[in-house]
Amino acid sequence: MIPFPAAMALSLSVVFPMHDEEAHVRRAVAAAREGATGVGDDYEIIIVDDASTDRTREIAEALATEDPRVRVLHQARRRGLGGTLRAGYAATTRELVLYSDADLPFDFHEVWRAARLLEYQEADVLAAYRFDRTSEGLLRTLYTLAYSGLVRALFGLRIRDVNFSFKLFRRHLLERLDLRSEGSFIDAEFLVRARNAGARIIQMGVDYFPRSRGRSTLAAPGVILGILWEMARLAPGLWWEAHLPAPSPRGQ
DSSP states (O other): OOOOOGGGOOOEEEEEEESSOTTTHHHHHHHHHHHHHHHOSOEEEEEEEOSOSSSHHHHHHHHHHHOTTEEEEEOSSOOOHHHHHHHHHHHOOSSEEEEEOTTOOSOTTHHHHHHHHHHHTTOSEEEEEESOOGGGOHHHHHHHHHHHHHHHHHHOOOOSOTTOSEEEEEGGGGGGOOOOOOSTTHHHHHHHHHHHTTOOEEEEEEOOOOOOSSOOOTTSHHHHHHHHHHHHHHHHHHHHHHTSOOOOGGGO
16 A cells, blocks of 8 residues: 655544454454554554443453554443444544444545545545445345435435445544434434534545444344434434534634
8 A cells, every 4th residue: 555645644543433343353453553554654543342241342452452552442331332432532632533333344445545535625524435235235225225315304414325434534523513422323413513513525435345243233123213313302403503604624
């Protein structure tokens, strides 16, 4: 991989939310190291353990002992994706923040291209989308399309793949966002609040690799109901926020 030119080298925080991901921890950290190095030598990898019941915490702590650039946060009780990501985002210290799931749904070599596009387009957020979503099964594909369509209809957010776990953004943007979701609505909430705050959002297509170990719970009835409940709870505030004057976050 060709690294960033010295004048364009950026610092990167990689955030991994994890719950019972013992089969993925080492592989995720190794991939993040390689992908982050393509962007620059200044990076950190933050693992947020969401009250795992397997060896996720043990393995993560061992990796942190071996490498000071790996940091581990532990939550005493399970909070869900939103609470886990919010804790991880609050702990970041680098210029750019990347969110990914531990099962590596994309090739981390794409991080270099994403960071370069963010700079080239002078954007604040890059939300990746999957070229082909059919490999995750018919039910998940229909769910993803329906949910993205619902978010577009309710909030006017023209994002192709709202819940895909590949989002790269400038850390200073977090200072303008009052994220409140505890569950999987966090992806949509982040993008809507970023748009409302005047952020420039761009998109990039990537190859998608479905989970090969364990199972995803995103399409579980309880998770879907949780997303819809949080959407209903937070929608009025998001609509109101959208009509407030918002200076560009790049003007800081």
